[in-house]
Amino acid sequence: MSETLLKTTGLTKTFGTYKAVNDVHMHIKKGAIYGFIGRNGAGKTTFLKMISGLSTPTSGEIELFGYKGKDIRKVSSRIGCLIESPGLYGNMSAYDNLKIKCKLFGINRDGYIEKILKTIGLEETGNKKTKHFSLGMKQRLGIGLALIGEPDLLVLDEPINGLDPQGIVEVRDTILRLNEQENMTILISSHILEELSKIATDYGIIHNGTLLQQITREELMHHCSERIEVVLEEPKRAVPILDSMGFTKYQVVNKEHINIFERLEDSGRLNMELNKAGIMVKEIFITNEELETYYLNLTGGANND
C-alpha cells in the first residue's frame, strides 16, 4: 500500500473575510500524479502556495513526508514548485537562472545544469537572455528550476499554459518519465482537463475554496465511461431481466435510471426483453460523460460564472 506523502487537514486560508481555501482535507500517495482541477479563482494557486511554503495557512495542518508544523521546514527542500508564471531573471540566461538556484542548494556537480537543460529542451539557448524567451520556453525553464535538487514532490501550477501542442506533449512526457523513472510524486493543476486525464492517477476537484471530491482515475473513468442509459419506471423490476441476460456491470442510479457499463451492442435486445416483461422503457440510449461535463456537473456548471 502506497504511503501518504502529503496530507492536509482542515487547511484554510483567509484574506480578511474572504476564504480563498476552506477546510481542505487532501491526501496524496507517494508516486501518484495528482491532478488538481478547478476554475479560475477556485483556490488552486492559494492552496499550492501553502503546500510550497510560500504562504502561511490561516488554520489547519500540513503533513509532508511525515513531518508536521514547524518541522516541515526541515524537508521543504524536497519540494520543487512552479507557481503561476515562472519567476526568472530576465537579463540572465537559462543557465545562469539555474545556476543561481544550484548555488543555494550547494550543487556543484559537473554537467548537472546541462542535464536539466536537456530534460526541458533548452540545451540550445546558450547565452540568450530569458526576457527574449517565448512563453513556452519560460514555462519549461520554470519546470527546470523546480527540478533542481531532485525533489520528491513536484508542484506544478498550470505548467502547460502557453505551450504549443508539441510543447504540451513534451511536458507530458517529461512528467510521465519523472514519475515512472524517478518515482517522483507530482501535484499538477490545470484547466485543460483532457490533458490531465492522460497523465493523472488521482484527482482533486476544488470549487470556491472547497475540495468537492477526491477521486481515483479508475473511479473517474467509471463515472465518465460509455454506458447504456435506461430511463424507465420501477428500475427494480428490470434487475432480474438484466441478471437473466448476463449483465453484471450495471448500476441502479435512482428511481428512474439504470446505467449499464458493458455490452453496449445489446441495447436493442435489452429493450425487447424489458418490453416482453411488461416494463415500460421511456428512453434507452448509449452515452458517455466528458470529463469536463462531469466536472461542470459537480461544480454546478456554467451558471457559476
Place this chain on the structure above:
Amino acid sequence: MINAIKMDLYRLYKTKSTYVIWCIMAFVLILSSATLKMVDNTTTVHVNDTMVMEDSSDDLISGIKDGMKEEPVVEEEPINIGLSVGLPESQENYITVYDVIYGNVQGKIIALFIVIFAVLFATSDLNSGYIKNIGGQVEKRGCLIISKAVSIFVYTVATMVLSVLIQIVANAVFLGYIKWGNLKDFFVYMSTETFLHFAFACICMTIAVLVRNNMVSMILAVCMTMNVLTILYGVLQKLITKMGIKNLKILDYTITGKISMLSNHVTTKESISAICLSIVFIIIMVVLGKSSFEKKDI
C-alpha cells in the same frame, strides 16, 4: 546560510546593474574631476569647508556652478538641501586625492549610487518572481535577507575602492599630478565611511523589502541621500530643545548626518562612534527586514 550568501554573491556578479551603476558613477566622478581642473586653474579662496571661486569670467563661474552645487559662505553651519560637494580646507597649493574623495563622500555622491544599487538588488528577486523558486525551499527564509546584506556589503566595499581608483586616475589625467594627502587619515576616514555607507544601504534595503515597491523605495532612498530628511531632523531638534534637552543633536545619531559631518581629520573617538552607530543601524535593519520577510506571504 553559506549557500544563500554564495547564491547572492553569484547574483551580484551576474547582475547587469552592478556594472551599469559603476559606469555611471565613474562618469560622474570623472566629470566632477574635470570641473575641478577648471577650478584649479582659477584663483581660489578656501573658506571653512566651502570653496568660493573668484574669477573674472562669469561664464566659468556659472559653468562650475552647474557641475558643483555651491554652498553659501556663512560663518554658521550651512543648511544644505540636495547634494553638495565641496573640498576641505587645505594649507597646500595642490588638490590631493583625499581632498576630492572627501568632497565626493561627504556630498553623498558615492552613497547615492550605493543605495540605488541596494534597492535594485534587494527587490530584484521579488519583482522578477524568482523568489517563488526558492522562498519556500529554504529552512529559514530570513537568511535570504542576510545574504542580500552580505552582498550589498561586498558591493559597498568594492564601490569605495573603485571610487578611489577612479579618482587617482582622474587626478593624474586632469590635474597632471597625484598627491595622496595624509594616508593615515585617508585610510581611517574611508574605513569609517564604508561602514556608514553600508549602514545607509541596509536602511534602504530594509525599506525596499518592507515597502515592496521599487518606485517608492527608490524615491525614499534618493531623498534621504539628498538630505530631505534634514527638514524632519530640524523639526525634531526644535522639539527636543523645547523639551529642555540641550546637549542632544539628532544629526549625531543619524547615518546620513554622520556621513556628511565626519571630518577629514578623523579622531579615534569619532571613528569608533561612527562605526558603533553603523553597527547598531545594520543590526536593527537586518533584524527588521528578516522578521518581515519571514512572516509575509510571497
